[in-house]
Amino acid sequence: MNQSAFERDTVGRVRLHVLPTDQFKTYAISVYIGHPLSESDVTPVALTPFVLRRGTAKLPETKQFRERQDDLYGAGFGFDIYKRGDYQIVQFRMDMIHDDFVAGEGASMLEQALQFVGEAITDPVREEGAFRAKYVEAEKETLRKRIEAIVNDKIRYAAERCIEEMCKDEPYRLHPLGKVDDLAGITPQSLYATYEQWLASSPIDVYVVGNTSLAQVKPLIESAFRWSRTGTASYDRKPAHREVADVNTVVERLDVTQGKLNMGLRTYVTYADDDYPAMLMYNGILGGYPHSKLFLNVREKESLAYYASSRLDGHKGILTIQSGIEFANYEKALAIIKEQIGQMAEGAITELEMSQTKAMIRNQLRESQDSAFETISLDFNNQLSGVVRSAADLIEQVERIGVEDIRRVAGRVKLDTVYFLRDRKGE
Numbered sequence: 068m069n070q071s072a073f074e075r076d077t078v079g080r081v082r083l084h085v086l087p088t089d090q091f092k093t094y095a096i097s098v099y100i101g102h103p104l105s106e107s108d109v110t111p112v113a114l115t116p117f118v119l120r121r122g123t124a125k126l127p128e129t130k131q132f133r134e135r136q137d138d139l140y141g142a143g144f145g146f147d148i149y150k151r152g153d154y155q156i157v158q159f160r161m162d163m164i165h166d167d168f169v170a171g172e173g174a175s176m177l178e179q180a181l182q183f184v185g186e187a188i189t190d191p192v193r194e195e196g197a198f199r200a201k202y203v204e205a206e207k208e209t210l211r212k213r214i215e216a217i218v219n220d221k222i223r224y225a226a227e228r229c230i231e232e233m234c235k236d237e238p239y240r241l242h243p244l245g246k247v248d249d250l251a252g253i254t255p256q257s258l259y260a261t262y263e264q265w266l267a268s269s270p271i272d273v274y275v276v277g278n279t280s281l282a283q284v285k286p287l288i289e290s291a292f293r294w295s296r297t298g299t300a301s302y303d304r305k306p307a308h309r310e311v312a313d314v315n316t317v318v319e320r321l322d323v324t325q326g327k328l329n330m331g332l333r334t335y336v337t338y339a340d341d342d343y344p345a346m347l348m349y350n351g352i353l354g355g356y357p358h359s360k361l362f363l364n365v366r367e368k369e370s371l372a373y374y375a376s377s378r379l380d381g382h383k384g385i386l387t388i389q390s391g392i393e394f395a396n397y398e399k400a401l402a403i404i405k406e407q408i409g410q411m412a413e414g415a416i417t418e419l420e421m422s423q424t425k426a427m428i429r430n431q432l433r434e435s436q437d438s439a440f441e442t443i444s445l446d447f448n449n450q451l452s453g454v455v456r457s458a459a460d461l462i463e464q465v466e467r468i469g470v471e472d473i474r475r476v477a478g479r480v481k482l483d484t485v486y487f488l489r490d491r492k493g494e
Contacts, residue, residue, distance in 0.1 A: 073446060074281035078273075078288050080296035084446060085284045086276040086439075092168060094177050094277035095439035096184055098159040099447055101151075101270045101302060104238035109155060110210075110245025111253055111261040116146040116157050117206035118198050118258065119191050127192040127199075139179055140164050144187065150243045151451055152306045152337075152382035159188060160440065165278060177279055178287050185291025189266065197255040198262070207250045214244050221488065222374075225327035226389055229486035232317045233331035237307065239383055268298030272450050276439040302451050306383045308335050311481040320491045325373065327488040328400055330388040332408070335479045338381040339452040344464035345472040349480070350379040350386055351424035352473065353411055358423045360407040365390060371400045382451055386480070394489050401485065408482065414474030421470065428465050432458045 074085045102112050126132045136142050142163045149156055163180035174182075192199050217223050227242055234240040273292075275284050311333055336346040354361035354377025365375040373391040380386075392400045410416075435441035436458055449455050456464075 076281055076285055078285060078292075079294065080298065081271045081273060081288075081292070081294070082450065083281070083285060083288060084272060084274045084443075085279065085281040086274075086442065086446075087278065087280050088276060089278045091277060091439050092165050093439070094163045094165060094180060094275060094279065095443060096161040096163070096180060097272075097274040097440065097443045097447075098184060098188060099270075099272040099274075099450075100157045100159075100188075100265065101154045101451075102157075102265055104150060104153050104155050104241045104243075106241065108261060108265075109241045109243070110249035111258050112155055112157065112265055113148050113243060113245040114203075114206060114210050114250075114253060114258060115262050115265065116148065116159065117209055118202050119187055120144075120146065121199070121202040121206065122192040123186040124190045124192055125186060129202075132187075135183065139176070139183065142180060142183070144183065148243045150239065150241075152380075153238045154302060154382075154451070155241075155243050159184060162439075167278075177275070177277065177284070181275075181284070181287045181291045185288070185293070189293045191262075193259075194255070197259040200255045203253070203255045203258055207253060210244065211247055211250055214242070214247050217242070217244075221321075221323055221325075221327055222389065222391070225329045225486065225488045226387065228317075228319060228488070229329035229331050229387060229484060230385075232315060232486055233385070233484035237309070239306070239385075266294055267296060270299065270302050271296075272447060274443045274446070276443060302453070306337060308333065308384055309483075311483045314482050315484045317484065317486045319486070319488050321488060323488060323490055326392045326394045326397060326490075327486075328372075328388075328390045328392050328397065328404075329486045329488075330404065330482060331484040331486070332386045332388070333481050333483050334379070334384050334386050334476070335481075336381075336476055337384045337452065338448055338456075339454045342472075342476050343381060344461060345468050345476045346379065346381070347428060347461075347465060348421075348424055348468045349411060349473050349476055350377055351428060352416055352420050353377050353386075353407060354388060355379070356424065356427045358420065358427075360410065360420075361388065361390070361404065364407055365400060365403050369399075369403060371396045371403065375404075382448075394492075397487055397489070405482070408477075408480070411477040412474065412480070414470050414477070416470050416473060425465055425468075429462050432462050 076083045121129045122132045144161045147158045166176045231240045336342045361375040366372045375390040377388045
């Protein structure tokens, strides 16, 4: 692997990160724009990138906008919307083939790609000082369908509802795509006002990975992005750790043929903490992998679940358990899952579980370094948390974890919410 460290600078209150490497045949560009999750802004912020992808001042028609990507040798431009801790993150991405692999003259492929991304984000098509109305209305419908699709996917729906109930008094309860009920009240004018504020005051990180340098990229960024920044470049909202008094049990009835038993636990450990590697191991042994306690005991041995796993949000300090069960198996499945959580707290962990989990984490982290965007994603975790931890650092830290370390963090984990989605019989 021919890869050096990120070179960093700040451009107009925007953090710039460049990784010079000849490992890849493309340039990878990511722009992260974060915003504190809030009831009033979550839906318009989610809608904004959908509208931005429709056109720019120079390419006002969506057909032109897409044809320009084809002109750039099929460069891929897209976005994701998700939450990390109590922040709503919009990530714009573009991958562009390196100049060495195309024939052409004039501006470099990297310059053209950055120009395209910069204009897409900061110089959209406007009508009467706002977004183009027909684009806003069309994308409101797109977003409505995306949100409503969650209900149709009962696994996703149960996972979201568990979080909603667990964090009902916290910003984290909000879905990063927003709420259907908010869409009707959004106008081109109100959305554009939110967009201007979002672009001016949100933490923004721009990443470029490829055979380039900070010295080459910085002037291209200054030329391509037309933003007027007033906000800080850092993430300063740290997740609150609410104490658990009583376990909250929620049963919801819908027209379903399979029960969804989900559980929310508070770990009191985040990515920034020294105990994060131990919590990674905890999640891996409990339910993160096919060899985990949940998979083997709940699904394989007892045949109580169609699936059983756990997922860790290290930026919020929350661990969730997902399982699909027969309605009649609720009590038994719940008891066995709680038993596995109890075993973690007692340190009842085998050497095989330790070695398998370390191998899985090690392989995942090493494989992530074979992807430019995964490399970027891991570094962005550092920007969110304020802690510098490379993939190699994390591998080394995980390798040092012992059973006692896992037992210690397991002792702090508290079951907060039990959510069960079941059929309507017996309502």
